Amino acid sequence: MVSPSGPVKDTKPDSAQRDENSDTLKYQLLGPSLTKAGQDAVDQQKVSEIIYEASKGSKFFNHEQDRDRNLTVKIERILKEKAHLEKLDLSQDLRRADEYLAELELTRDLSQYVIHVDCDAFFAAVEELDRPELKTVPMAVGKGVLTTCNYLARKFGVRSGMASFVAKKLCPQLILLPMNYDKYTAKAKEIREIMAQYDPLFESASIDEAYLNITAYCAENELDPEETVQRMRAEILQTTKVSVSAGIAANAKIAKIASNKNKPNGQFRVPNDRAAIMEFMRELPVRKVNGVGRVFERELGSIGIETCGDIYPHRALLTRLFGEKAFQFLAQCYLGLGRTKIEPVETHERKSVGTETTFHEIGDRGEIRAKLDWVSRELEGDLARTQFKGRTLVLKVKLHTFEVLTRQTAVSRAISQAKDLYNIALPMLAKLEKEIPGMKLRLLGLRCTNLVSTKKAGINFFGAAAVQARPISAERLDLKAADHEITAEEAFEGAARQEIQDEMNDLEQLSQEAAILPDATVPTEPDPPPAQWDCPICGRAQTADDRVFNDHVDFCLSRQTIREAIQDSSETPEETTVHSNRKRKPTSQASSSDADPRQRRLFFH
DNA sequence: GCGGATCAC
DNA sequence: TATGGTGATCCGC
Known part of the structure; x- marks a missing residue:
């Protein structure tokens, strides 16, 4: 947490600087949907006062205040950098910007509604x-x-x-x-x-x-x-x-x-006409564009960009101040360009599956473990529904101060079962507890990334539906080149391997159906020795070195899996119990595409 | 590759 | 008294 030494004295902050930026903070507290419809007739001044008074002194408020201060500091840096740049010869940057704008203009497509x-x-x-x-x-x-x-x-x-x-x-x-x-x-x-x-x-x-x-x-x-x-x-x-x-x-x-x-x-x-589009964009506040949020709005505003038309005179500075992606995004905003390709959301490739939950402040280590247990089971269900496993597990916590931390572990094999999720997550949690004495949480979450599909491979390889399976199958086949086309032979081999894998997974799942998470809900676990942790699986003490420890846990997990698979292979029922359409969670699909400022989309025709 | 940050809805 | 959940991307290291 950056704590600037004392209130920031700025030459020219956002608008008027009163007692420690309460203006920008109040604006921040108004929330992200300020620009949405239905607010025109509202007295924003009065509203922000009420929100400010209602929030003042809370932990949430203090956190927002910290963020606001940090942003003010960041904006100061931007302004300083801008002043510095303006003393330099920017003709190169200007030329590059104009070249890019010209290149973009060639991609303009006015043929679609x-x-x-x-x-x-x-x-x-x-x-x-x-x-x-x-x-x-x-x-x-x-x-x-x-x-x-x-x-x-x-x-x-x-x-x-x-x-x-x-x-x-x-x-x-x-x-x-x-x-x-x-x-x-x-x-x-x-x-x-x-x-x-x-x-x-x-x-x-x-x-x-x-x-x-x-x-x-x-x-x-x-x-x-x-x-x-x-x-x-x-x-x-x-x-x-x-x-x-x-x-x-x-x-x-x-x-x-x-x-x-x-x-x-x-x-x-807005008519499909270049002049009409340029005019529409010229007066449009940048905040109205999908991808410009409260932070970027303030940053842009600080250098004098309020509307998309304001982007043009600043074009030579943007890459150096905000990065290449941001420049490209802003260039498209100025020109009023965007994607014309509309496609069903199913054609998108999912990149992560996660669950998180907020609760009353918890400091008790046993209670926190119980939450981790619960989240692990939730994620197992979501992974089963979406038919994925993950090769990386991300633990997310929000402290009682609203500060958010994440820790991730790459696992050598893809995991999806609650027990595995829990066992991989626990060391990360324990390490955080060690780093932050007296840690109190208000949120705990788990997310799998580096996904591997567990959909049956069969028809996907040869049928029309192959589009969905391709990127993941490539990974499954250990293909090094991303663009490598899958031959029928390779596909068959992949499918065969998948079959074996699935069988293993099924066995694994069956073997653990009755099993309770080991040590999942031990109410009071004594603090681990400062320099060492216990492996959650074999119980042996291990060093505090991350890599060594994680490798060991990983090793233990795979060994245990194999052992259980062998043990239970004598009695394998027909069907695996898949968590079929259990309770449906509000999984709002990722809104696609033209949402990110740093994401560039070009469309050639 | 990891962790923080921003953004949308 | 009290401020969400899911998913994505980008940046700096």
């Missing part, structure tokens, strides 16, 4: 369908933190992402409803069925958002994009009783921005 469809206050709207009387009162969905609120609630300054007790301060009569995720999923499905008629390859960006390419539909039906979208929105409203808003543009980035223009129950089009 892309739309972004966004349900209006979706969760709240679905609840209002069941209970129409809620339409006339301010209402929000979510416990602890709000996920959505209706437009009446927004009039009070209530927003998604806000702590509910703060929302109650802003609007004491606010009705709070618990989430009904299954209900929202069902309604989302109805809406998607309609959207599929307009673009069968549409892309779900989240439960309540989608991108469609309606170019073909417009041509076939001899309709304007605007008429098409009117028709689709009317159809959705009529048959599902949910209103949606839409943006129409030449690419996904602008369509997304446009869908917020006439919310709720409206649509907005």
Whole structure:
């Protein structure tokens, strides 16, 4: 935690500097969804005061204050660097920037009609369908933190992402409803069925958002994009009783921005015309662009970039101040470029599976282990559902101060069982406890990365569905070259190997079905000796050296697995008990693609 | 490759 | 009294 020695005296901070940046902090506390719709008629000044007063002195508040101070320091560095750069000869940087802009311009594609469809206050709207009387009162969905609120609630300054007790301060009569995720999923499905008629390859960006390419539909039906979208929105409203808003543009980035223009129950089009697009972007606050959050907004603002049009005069500085990726992202913002390729989300390759849970502050080591046990089992279930194993395990903790730490361990073999997850995670946890005496947690999470698919290999190798299996299969086959095409022979070998692996896994799973996690819930474990830890599997004392220790645990795990597999192989029932569609967790799919500032997407045609 | 940070929803 | 869960990417080391 950076603690600047005393309040920062800055020559020209964001706006006005009062008592220790309370302005920027208050702005920070307003939350991330400030730029969303429905806030125009709200007295932000008053709202921020109320939030500030409600939060003051809490641990959350103190953490936000720390972050705010750190950002102020970082911005100071940026400003100093900028002043330094301006004394130099930047003609090289300027030329490079202009070359890149020219190169980007060549990729501009105005031939497609892309739309972004966004349900209006979706969760709240679905609840209002069941209970129409809620339409006339301010209402929000979510416990602890709000996920959505209706437009009446927004009039009070209530927003998604806000702590509910703060929302109650802003609007004491606010009705709070618990989430009904299954209900929202069902309604989302109805809406998607309609959207599929307009673009069968549409892309779900989240439960309540989608991108469609309606170019073909417009041509076939001899309709304007605007008429098409009117028709689709009317159809959705009529048959599902949910209103949606839409943006129409030449690419996904602008369509997304446009869908917020006439919310709720409206649509907005930016014509497929270069001049119109450039003009639209020129006055657009950078914060409206997907990928620019509160932090980047402040950083950009500090050097005088508030709208996308402001990017151009600063183009020579951007790479040095924010990095290559950020420059490329901003260049696309200035030009109004974005992807035109819309594809089903299933074609995306998943990169991680994780679970985390927040609880009341816990300092007791036994209780923390019980939480780890629970999270391990949750993750096992999620991995079974998604059909993955992981070769890297990431432990995440949030301290009682709201500070977040992660630790990861690479495992030589892919794991998915609660017992393995727990056993790999425990040493990481123990090490943290050693590093942070008296550690108190408010969150614990586990995530698997470096995924390996456990889907049956069979048809995927030869059938049309091969697209999904390819990248992972390549890894499974130990192919070194990423772009290596899989031959039928290799595929067969891979499939055969997979069969064996699956069998092993099944045996493993069966053998552990009755087994309780070893030492999983030992209530009070004495502190490990300062220089050594006990291996969670064999119990032998090991050194404190990370690598040696982890290697040993890994070794123990694989040995144990083999032993159990042999023991149990005499009695192998037919079927493995797979955790089939158990409780469904709100796994909002990753919203895809044009979301990251540092991610560049070029589209050649 | 690891850990911190940012971002979206 | 009290501030979420899932997934992704980028940066600096």
